[in-house]
Amino acid sequence: MAPSCGTGNHPSSLIPRLFIRRLGSIKAGESLSQECDDSNFQVLDFPGGKVNFSSELRFLSESPLERISCYRVLDDYGQIISASNFQQVRKEIALKMYSDMVTLQTMDTIFYEAQRQGRISFYVTTIGEEAINIASAAALSIDDIVIPQYREPGVLLWRGFTLQEFANHNFGNKYDSGKGRQMPVHYGCNKLNYFTVSSTIATQIPHAVGVAFALKMDKKNACAITYFGDGGTSEGDFHAALNFAAVMEVPVIFFCRNNGWAISTPTTEQFRSDGAVIRGQAYGIRSIRVDGNDALAVYNAVHAAREMAISECRPILVEALTYRAGHHSTSDDSTKYRPLDEIEHWRTARDPVSRYRKWIEGNGWWNDEVELNLRSNVRKELLQAIQAAEKTEKPALAELFTDVYDQVPSNLREQEKLLRETIKEHPGDYPPDVPV
């Protein structure tokens, strides 16, 4: 009897098709044949492998009986779960992780306040996702190329972007590596292998496939990693990029920060699948779901994903379950569409930073005094950085026209001339902190 494989195959005839294999020899591929071992057992030799027939008219269920389980190492109280399968983190790395998580938290608080005071125009916080940011960065090497969405400044922080550099960018002054051209939080630093943030959702996912392709061509011992949210998985670019990565066998980690909300759209209105992880298999990609608020779990998952991606030259999908404890951005007030107690619960009982702190304190590596010192030092440094950034002048007018092309073309030079003439005639209408 043909075993029921539950694929709901129609027993009707399938039109035979020749297909040409892309890799390896260019011989004409398999032709369809129906083998008859005995009159009751028939198998379809189809491109991609043998397919069993079934006489049951059965449809695959739209959702599995159980949701895909979630990997975690630390429990809610910061204790290692005894059955946990994980790699021990060295003390220096563990402490840098915590210190960077605290720095990120402080950075978020202060820059958010600065925006509210009108000192910067816009800001996006990472509150609740500190573990994702820092722990994933810690598991990578500096040669791995990061293609971010916009809620991952922690990766830059881990790699060495200074608080002054963050401030310079957000104030758009002349020391900004982006030359003041982008909104705040659209950081980019090619020295640290961190691609400049582009506001558009999910456009960075195919970029990451291209980056991984380049790394594969150059046979580098590095991978690409791209981050996106639950909302980003609805974009066409997400699906096509995952498909491409699987077909082309490139070393890329697709990291989905499933934080429950896409501005005001909850995940129940974003998709009906079991999150993002379930989709990996649809594209032929190895995937894992991990507790995004557990720094050690994120560290381990990314570490393992990176090894597999590079050694086997394949894409890996990591879905981290977490919560966007802050607003979408400074232009949003999330209390309008979600209950206050939900936000409070995730900010306190499920906070990734305090959970991780319990673990390092449990190891005897941390105490209250060190905590206080760290927080006050970071705060002081940040306030100084902001003051300095605020006072620094903006990029010169000429930078409005450079970098559109590799050299400034004649039409832009002409437009610059026109602009300068206008400024000369009406200096009062021109901002005083932009050098001409």
Next chain:
Amino acid sequence: MAGALQAATAALLSSTPLKTYGSDRLRLGSAPRSLAGRKGSFLVVRSDAGFGSGSNARTRPGKLIPNAVATKPDASASSTSSKPGHELLLFEALREGLDEEMARDPRVCVMGEDVGHYGGSYKVTKGLADKYGDLRVLDTPIAENSFTGMGIGAAMTGLRPVVEGMNMGFLLLAFNQISNNCGMLHYTSGGQFTIPIVIRGPGGVGRQLGAEHSQRLESYFQSIPGLQMVACSTPYNAKGLMKAAIRSENPVVLFEHVLLYNLKERIPDEEYICCLEEAEMVRPGEHVTILTYSRMRYHVMQAAKTLVNKGYDPEVIDIRSLKPFDLYTIGNSIKKTHRVLIVEECMRTGGIGASLQSAIIKEFWDYLDAPIKCLSSQDVPTPYAGTLEDCTVVQPAEIVKAVEDLCK
């Protein structure tokens, strides 16, 4: 029609010197216009002793010859040392340019649908996968936004991808990546990341390909800052522009035309490049400046024959560079003739012609003796019926009438 195109090409070669300006280092905006007096002089290449021998010449990268010109059959005695060149079709010229650049620079790669072993829908990449491998000539699944995005990511990481759209119309799906990332990321990253990508494919009205496959994407892309656009029209400039586009540090969109792929021409064996920002003087004249590009060049040249018989002397310029316009060449022509006719395949509204008119009015208003005339396609989707399709494309008879009206 193909016969007419061949005839037009032959007429081109015999009556006009191909004036092309090649330089080793291409700069957008820099214009070392040392080529004095763009009159009918004919520069002939003298090949160096150690450079390029026989059949190896076209594949061996060596010193670039600026002003390379295919020699005429009745070339003067001083050109005895130059090679006769070789004949090929436009799609082969594109392939040759691509092949040479891939051999020269291992970072150049191709990605697109069916470009690998299938060789591309118009055979531009035929044989390249066998030569350079599956990784450098990459077949992609059907998702234009995605493989264009992939090309952008690869470019930012140091590769030099050539992305092929099976038809320019399909690149509408890639508009997000082309506009938001390709054109912008060099600027928004503060110059940290460059995107030396080439996006190419066939467009324009073909032979009853239907509305969706007869689009003129140059109208839609022309506004995107950070992009450069060129349109090839002959095997000579197709190869030259392909090579120049690949070497450019800026993202370049290379527009090919579905009906021009089988044009035959004799091109030099020596390596050469066409300048991306330059227009091509097809036929110098005195009475009227006719600005055109891509397939319309041939309709214009056909009309030019009739016009010459009627006693007119049109100056025909193939603008080639759609973004930015070569206002230097165009301006010099207008200063001489004072009358302008633009012949394009774009729609009346918002096409290249509309922008060109606007630029000319702004720069050369004082030199015009008559309003600018612009012949374009109507603002309708291209119909499938052959007779109707012909009505939407500017025909030589209309061009003749327009010149007559202009010169009254």
